[in-house]
Amino acid sequence: MNVTVRLTGSLVARTGTREARVAVPEDATVADVVEQLAAEYGPQVRAGVLDGERLRSDTVVVRESVDSTETLSTGSSLENGDTVRFRLSA
Numbered sequence: 478m479n480v481t482v483r484l485t486g487s488l489v490a491r492t493g494t495r496e497a498r499v500a501v502p503e504d505a506t507v508a509d510v511v512e513q514l515a516a517e518y519g520p521q522v523r524a525g526v527l528d529g530e531r532l533r534s535d536t537v538v539v540r541e542s543v544d545s546t547e548t549l550s551t552g553s554s555l556e557n558g559d560t561v562r563f564r565l566s567a
Contacts, residue, residue, distance in 0.1 A: 478499075478500070478501060478502070478505065478555075478556070478557035478558075479498055479499070479500055479557060479558065480498070480499055480501060480505070480510055480557075480558075480559050480561060481497075481498050481558075481559070481560040481561070481564075482494065482496065482497045482498070482510060482514060482560075482561055482562075482563065483495065483496050483500060483512065483560065483561070483563070484496070484497070484562075484563050484564075485562070485563070485564040485565070486535055486564060486565045487515055487525065488525055488526065488564075488565070490521075491518070491520055491521045491522055491525045492518040492519075493513065493518065494547055497517070497550065498557060499514060499517065499530075500513070501513055501519075501555070503557075504554070505554070505555050506551060506552050506554055506555065507509040507532075507538055507549050507550065507551050507552070507553050507555065507561065508527075508530070508544060508551040508552065509555075510527060510555065511523055511526055511527060511551070514554070515562070526538075526563055527551070531551055532551055533548075533549065535565050535566050536563060536564070536565060536566070536567075537542040537559065537563075537564050537565070537566050538550075538553075538561055538562070538563050539562050539564075540553075540555075540559055540560070540561055541560045541561070541562055542560075546562075550562065553561070
């Protein structure tokens with residue numbers, strides 16, 4: 478399945494892009510998306526958003542849809558076609 482990822486702030490500098498489309502397994506979580514981003518853009522992506530297996534305290538991930546946003550954690554499940562935004566809270 479495909480997930481669109483939007484990046485802001487220093488995460489753009491870490492990846493060199495503001496938006497990426499990643500292919501992940503059907504039962505993917507936010508952690509799987511981070512791992513795929515790290516595979517494509519380098520390990521600095523993982524360091525920029527994760528502290529061990531959890532999101533860094535300054536990183537917020539939200540699922541964006543037409544009428545709402547939902548805050549996610551590394552274990553949150555994703556669906557094909559989802560758009561998630563990674564941003565720094567500070």
